[in-house]
Amino acid sequence: MTITKSMPIGKLVQEHPETIPVFLQHGLMCFGCAVARFEDIEQGAMAHGIEVEALVKDLNAAVAAEPAADQAKSAA
Numbered sequence: 001m002t003i004t005k006s007m008p009i010g011k012l013v014q015e016h017p018e019t020i021p022v023f024l025q026h027g028l029m030c031f032g033c034a035v036a037r038f039e040d041i042e043q044g045a046m047a048h049g050i051e052v053e054a055l056v057k058d059l060n061a062a063v064a065a066e067p068a069a070d071q072a073k074s075a076a
Contacts, residue, residue, distance in 0.1 A: 003059045005042035005052050012041070012059070018066045022058045026050050
């Protein structure tokens with residue numbers, strides 16, 4: 001899965017909770033608010049003065065790392 005700036009924040013967090021720390025690291029705390037259900041990543045980032053491309057890059061890295069972590073747990 002590739003995350004894009006047009007994805008709704010709320011849906012992304014619901015499907016990939018491993019992205020929560022990334023939002024927090026970038027200063028985007030609104031993933032739990034009512035607006036996050038309708039607002040996409042780009043809108044949220046722009047509203048808070050956050051660099052959209054850096055956020056999307058880090059979100060994709062978090063999602064890509066999660067399957068590897070799951071596989072490591074399964075192998076143990």
